[in-house]
Amino acid sequence: MTHLVIATRNKGKMREIAELLAGMEITLLSPDDFAEFPEVAEDGETFEENAVKKARSAVVATGLPSLADDSGLIVPLLGGRPGVFSARFAREGASDGENNDKLLAELTGFPLAARNASFCCVIALCFPGGECLIFRGELAGMILDQPHGNGGFGYDPLFYVADQGKTLAELPSEVKNRISHRGKALAELKKYLFSP
Numbered sequence: 422m423t424h425l426v427i428a429t430r431n432k433g434k435m436r437e438i439a440e441l442l443a444g445m446e447i448t449l450l451s452p453d454d455f456a457e458f459p460e461v462a463e464d465g466e467t468f469e470e471n472a473v474k475k476a477r478s479a480v481v482a483t484g485l486p487s488l489a490d491d492s493g494l495i496v497p498l499l500g501g502r503p504g505v506f507s508a509r510f511a512r513e514g515a516s517d518g519e520n521n522d523k524l525l526a527e528l529t530g531f532p533l534a535a536r537n538a539s540f541c542c543v544i545a546l547c548f549p550g551g552e553c554l555i556f557r558g559e560l561a562g563m564i565l566d567q568p569h570g571n572g573g574f575g576y577d578p579l580f581y582v583a584d585q586g587k588t589l590a591e592l593p594s595e596v597k598n599r600i601s602h603r604g605k606a607l608a609e610l611k612k613y614l615f616s617p
């Protein structure tokens with residue numbers, strides 16, 4: 422594999438995936454490298470379904486091996502929401518700020534101790550032959566009652582990691598990448614691809 426399409430329109434994810442795959446000696450391509458790139462309806466019931474759908478559609482459009490990430494936040498107090506709806510929690514096309522506001526509104530009045538949450542990342546790596554490999558990673562944390570930090574993206578300013586004593590948005594990207602759901606999923610991918 423000399424070229425790999427990273428099938429995401431999310432700039433924060435793209436940056437982290439590029440950092441995590443640096444040194445692999447594979448040229449990473451993005452949707453912007455193609456004249457046309459398909460929009461996919463992320464209507465699966467699971468992260469796996471959506472990740473495979475995004476990666477397969479990129480393979481069909483480009484003829485190249487393609488990787489997609491479907492990820493989200495799971496809050497037990499909210500019955501596991503927003504889950505696969507994390508990107509459109511506030512509304513279709515919502516900004517990160519709108520989604521964070523919606524999360525804070527739904528958790529108003531609940532004490533920190535009840536606000537545990539986890540991030541889940543599923544990576545699908547699909548090939549022109551039709552095969553797909555699936556890798557998964559999770560990270561446990563708590564949802565604070567106000568945002569802290571300017572790093573990362575998405576729900577990072579609200580997601581507190583007890584081990585670090587900080588939110589993901591307060592951590593340097595090397596640290597986030599080492600501990601994150603995405604970092605763990607991509608570490609599994611690298612182990613699989615490069616173990617003899």
Ligand SMILES: O=c1nc[nH]c2c1ncn2[C@H]1C[C@H](O)[C@@H](COP(=O)(O)OP(=O)(O)OP(=O)(O)O)O1
Pocket residue numbers: 428429430431434463490491492493494507508509520540573574575576577589601603
């Ligand atoms: O490390 C993370 N730190 C903070 N927030 C995160 C993270 N990882 C996923 N998230 C949130 C962002 C978005 O609200 C949703 C992913 O939705 P998801 O459909 O997988 O991605 P997306 O629509 O932004 O881009 P795309 O589908 O083109 O890859 O979960």
Ligand SMILES: [Mg+2]
Pocket residue numbers: 463508
């Ligand atoms: Mg999406």
